[in-house]
Amino acid sequence: MNNSRNFSAGPGALPLKVLDEVKQSIEKIPELGISILGVNHRSDWFEKLMQQAEENLRLLLSIPESYSVLFLQGGSSLQFSMIPMNFLRGTNKVAQHIVSGYWSSKAPKEAIHEGRVNIIWSGEENHFTTLPDLNQLCLDTKSAYLHYVSNETVEGLEFHQNIENSEIPIIVDMSSNLLSRSIDISKYDLIYAHAQKNLGPAGVTVVIVRDVFLNSSVSTLPSMLDYKTHKKANSIYNTPCVFSIYVLKLVCDWLIKDIGGLLNMEIINKNKAALLYKTIDHFSDHFATHANQSYRSNMNVVFKMHDLQKESTFLNFLSQRGFSGLEGHRSLGGIRASLYNGIELKAVEDLCDSISEYFR
Numbered sequence: 001m002n003n004s005r006n007f008s009a010g011p012g013a014l015p016l017k018v019l020d021e022v023k024q025s026i027e028k029i030p031e032l033g034i035s036i037l038g039v040n041h042r043s044d045w046f047e048k049l050m051q052q053a054e055e056n057l058r059l060l061l062s063i064p065e066s067y068s069v070l071f072l073q074g075g076s077s078l079q080f081s082m083i084p085m086n087f088l089r090g091t092n093k094v095a096q097h098i099v100s101g102y103w104s105s106k107a108p109k110e111a112i113h114e115g116r117v118n119i120i121w122s123g124e125e126n127h128f129t130t131l132p133d134l135n136q137l138c139l140d141t142k143s144a145y146l147h148y149v150s151n152e153t154v155e156g157l158e159f160h161q162n163i164e165n166s167e168i169p170i171i172v173d174m175s176s177n178l179l180s181r182s183i184d185i186s187k188y189d190l191i192y193a194h195a196q197k198n199l200g201p202a203g204v205t206v207v208i209v210r211d212v213f214l215n216s217s218v219s220t221l222p223s224m225l226d227y228k229t230h231k232k233a234n235s236i237y238n239t240p241c242v243f244s245i246y247v248l249k250l251v252c253d254w255l256i257k258d259i260g261g262l263l264n265m266e267i268i269n270k271n272k273a274a275l276l277y278k279t280i281d282h283f284s285d286h287f288a289t290h291a292n293q294s295y296r297s298n299m300n301v302v303f304k305m306h307d308l309q310k311e312s313t314f315l316n317f318l319s320q321r322g323f324s325g326l327e328g329h330r331s332l333g334g335i336r337a338s339l340y341n342g343i344e345l346k347a348v349e350d351l352c353d354s355i356s357e358y359f360r
């Protein structure tokens with residue numbers, strides 16, 4: 001019951017069916033007779049599993065052959081450094097960044113160690129409540145790349161549009177919305193996302209990169225920090241996180257077989273978010289969302305009570321009904337309900353009913 005009511009921002013709830021399969025695999029993988037936690041990463045079984053995980057991602061996201069899929073470690077935070085190391089260092093070009101919230105603010109702070117950085121849009125003055133129109137930005141076509149975050153996990157802001165630009169490389173941190181909806185991969189040169197929102201447990205970070213872009217990296221780097229090392233070694237240069245990749249594969253199986261693909265997942269996710277926003281708006285005498293209406297995230301619903309002193313009583317009331325993970329990020333406070341793929345519509349209905357009950 002409580003797993004189905006885990007609204008944590010990350011690591012987030014996994015689909016209940018996947019959790020059941022995982023439980024059994026910790027005891028033993030039927031065809032191997034041993035626990036997943038003791039499977040050798042150089043075994044034929046694991047090599048095949050990696051291939052299946054990649055094939056699943058390719059199928060779900062329609063990833064073209066001209067892109068590589070890498071399974072890395074170090075979380076999305078390491079990508080903040082690896083990206084400028086590989087694509088900015090030594091180029092004499094500028095890295096362009098959109099700063100739209102907590103996480104996108106972190107990326108340029110790492111890029112600055114490798115070269116010049118230009119923040120082309122910042123939402124800081126508006127306390128990160130809005131986003132820019134991606135297709136109205138004034139982009140420098142000679143820059144190394146544009147970096148942005150497609151869903152700001154802390155503030156609950158999501159870009160609901162694709163970027164239309166083929167003149168400069170586009171790099172996107174999709175940590176909190178990859179696999180939550182369908183996307184057109186061909187619009188991007190590098191996408192990265194850690195697993196612990198919609199893909200699986202923490203440990204593995206997926207990088208989807210256009211090969212031409214990957215090969216354009218000129219820096220000489222320590223092996224582990226060089227994308228080319230991981231491409232060449234099929235993501236088994238060193239010991240990968242076997243368990244996380246195994247669960248990621250199961251999550252993709254579930255998305256393909258039980259949900260029927262990302263178009264269906266997107267509809268479910270939109271319905272969940274619409275329901276919760278409707279309830280919050282209904283009780284607008286008590287609540288306000290952080291994000292302006294047009295940029296509200298379908299993944300992280302961030303809101304606060306007008307009377308901040310009542311928040312802990314409200315959260316306690318929900319906690320007594322088995323709901324967890326609803327506290328806002330430590331930098332912002334308030335309330336945050338994360339509606340990742342593993343959260344079913346029924347759980348959101350129950351949450352909305354409990355909110356209504358609280359004000360009855």
Ligand code: PMP
Pocket residue numbers: 010074075076077078103149151152153154173174175176194
């Ligand atoms: N980017 C986004 C959008 C995130 O939500 C987070 C963490 N929640 C990160 C980056 C950092 O990820 P990690 O903890 O895997 O380094």
